[in-house]
Amino acid sequence: MKKLLLLTLALLPLFATAKDNKKNDNSNPKYLEGAITFKDNKITFEDEIKVPSMSKDELYTTMLQWAEKRFVPDKKLNSRVVYTNKENGEIVASAEEYLVFSSTALSLDRTRIYYHFYIQTDNGVCKLNMSRIRYWYDENRDGGERYTAEEWITDDMALNKKKTKLAPICGKFRRETIDLKDELFASAKDNLGQKVLDNTTTENTATATTAKKTGTVAVSELPANLSEIAAAGKLTIKAGDKETELAASAWGGFGKLFNKDVAYIFVDKKQSDVIKAMEESSAYTVSFYKDKSADAEIIIECKKTMAQKLSVENELKSSKQDIDTNKEYIMYICEVTSAKLQ
Numbered sequence: 001m002k003k004l005l006l007l008t009l010a011l012l013p014l015f016a017t018a019k020d021n022k023k024n025d026n027s028n029p030k031y032l033e034g035a036i037t038f039k040d041n042k043i044t045f046e047d048e049i050k051v052p053s054m055s056k057d058e059l060y061t062t063m064l065q066w067a068e069k070r071f072v073p074d075k076k077l078n079s080r081v082v083y084t085n086k087e088n089g090e091i092v093a094s095a096e097e098y099l100v101f102s103s104t105a106l107s108l109d110r111t112r113i114y115y116h117f118y119i120q121t122d123n124g125v126c127k128l129n130m131s132r133i134r135y136w137y138d139e140n141r142d143g144g145e146r147y148t149a150e151e152w153i154t155d156d157m158a159l160n161k162k163k164t165k166l167a168p169i170c171g172k173f174r175r176e177t178i179d180l181k182d183e184l185f186a187s188a189k190d191n192l193g194q195k196v197l198d199n200t201t202t203e204n205t206a207t208a209t210t211a212k213k214t215g216t217v218a219v220s221e222l223p224a225n226l227s228e229i230a231a232a233g234k235l236t237i238k239a240g241d242k243e244t245e246l247a248a249s250a251w252g253g254f255g256k257l258f259n260k261d262v263a264y265i266f267v268d269k270k271q272s273d274v275i276k277a278m279e280e281s282s283a284y285t286v287s288f289y290k291d292k293s294a295d296a297e298i299i300i301e302c303k304k305t306m307a308q309k310l311s312v313e314n315e316l317k318s319s320k321q322d323i324d325t326n327k328e329y330i331m332y333i334c335e336v337t338s339a340k341l342q
Contacts, residue, residue, distance in 0.1 A: 026166040031175050033155055033163045043149040044131040047185045051192060052124045053257065053305040053335050059121040060089050066191040067091050067119060070184075077112075089121035099135075099176040111137040111173065117184065128188055130181055135173060153177055189308055217339055219254055219261045222298060227251055229288045229298070236296075237265065238285040239277040246274075251286075252331070261336040263302055269328040279307070284334055297342050302334030 036043055051059060064084060071079040071093040083092040095117055101109040114136070118129040133149035151157070158167050158174035166175055223229065230248035237246055252264040263286060267274055278284065282304050287296035308331050 026171060026175070027164060031166055031171075031178055032159060035178055036154060036174070039131070041150075042131060043133055043153070044129060045181045045185075046130075047128045047188075049126040049128070049189055049192065049306070049308075050124060051126065051306040053260065053303070054124060054192075056089050056121050056123045057086070059126050060086055060091070062192060063119050063121060063126060063188065064091055066188060067093050067117070070187065071095055071117065091119040091121075093117040093119075099173070099180065101172045101176065111135045112139065113177065113180070119188075126188075126192075128185055130184060133177065137173075147173075149177065192306065192308065215340060217341055219336055219339055222300075222339055222341070226253075226288060226298070229290060233289040233291050233293065233297075236287045236289070237274070237278070238287070239274070239281040242273075242277045243285075243287075244271075244274050244277075254336070257305065257333065257335070262305060263300060263334050263336055265332045265334070266329040267332060269330060275330060278304075278332060283337075284332070286334075295342060299340045299342065300336060301338040301340075303337050305333040305335050307332050 037045060039046070054062075064081070067081050071081055073080060074097075077096045077098070079095045079097060080093065081091060082094045084090065093116070095113075095115050097113060098110050099113050101111070103109070112135065114132070114134050115130055116132040118131070120127040120129070133153075135147045135149075135152065136144055137147065138144045152170055153174035155163060158170040159165070160167055166172070227248060230251050235246050235248055235251055236243050237250075238244075246265070246267070250266050250268075252266055255262050255264060265286065267278070269275070284302045284304070286300040286302060288298040289295070290297045
């Protein structure tokens with residue numbers, strides 16, 4: 001019985017690792033050939049956020065606040081913002097953190113990862129760059145082992161010969177590094193979207209006289225129950241020449257972005273025709289119809305500001321109680337240029 005118990009305890013870490021590998025799917029295309037990109041012969045991950053309505057200074061300030069919260073020292077780990085240049089719109093962070101491969105009560109398999117995170121802001125655009133990646137593995141055993149990303153997570157090292165699966169050892173470094181990269185880029189993007197959500201104002205209560213007004217009005221003069229109007233009638237968005245009906249839950253309400261009125265709308269990622277039309281357009285028209293009538297009662301003209309995929313579990317779920325958490329959404333943030341009551 002004692003021998004059986006010892007054998008079971010010895011095998012637990014192996015079972016935990018196998019379970020982790022299955023959970024993370026070592027055949028997932030996101031980790032396979034083409035997932036690693038190079039610049040000047042160094043592994044470098046890059047992304048770009050387009051925010052036409054935001055100035056260079058606005059983007060710089062917003063992203064600096066994000067970086068100073070994301071890259072902070074933690075006990076033995078020394079992550080911090082190491083360089084800023086507002087005039088050039090540059091922010092550089094030096095990062096040191098842990099990637100955990102598997103963790104049980106009996107074992108902990110992890111590595112330190114070091115990297116630089118570079119942010120470049122300009123009018124309407126924010127560029128992200130993750131580079132200078134290296135690892136310190138098994139640090140508590142004879143000083144551990146040190147690797148650079150270029151010698152450890154390339155296709156030749158981290159994939160099998162057919163390039164259909166992650167390799168047993170290097171593959172876990174590649175998988176967790178790609179997941180970290182995705183988390184960083186998503187967090188930076190969500191930071192801009194979250195700023196709008198944080199500033200979202202509750203739709204103002206409309207008075208009886210407001211309901212009788214027609215023509216151009218201020219956003220604050222629109223009916224307070226736009227969500228109810230959309231649910232009882234219909235909500236459409238027109239991008240280019242295409243007008244499409246959306247679910248009532250797609251309406252996200254109004255907010256403020258740098259003292260400008262904005263509206264935000266959630267579009268199901270599966271509505272590819274709507275997304276394509278919106279990506280190709282510089283302006284949108286959001287219309288509310290009462291009781292399925294032929295003519296729109298409320299028309300909101302918008303100018304493209306930004307489009308952002310947000311996490312349902314975090315931002316969307318907390319801000320929209322009626323959102324379907326089984327779907328993925330793109331949040332479109334639009335500057336309101338005019339609002340009309342018909």
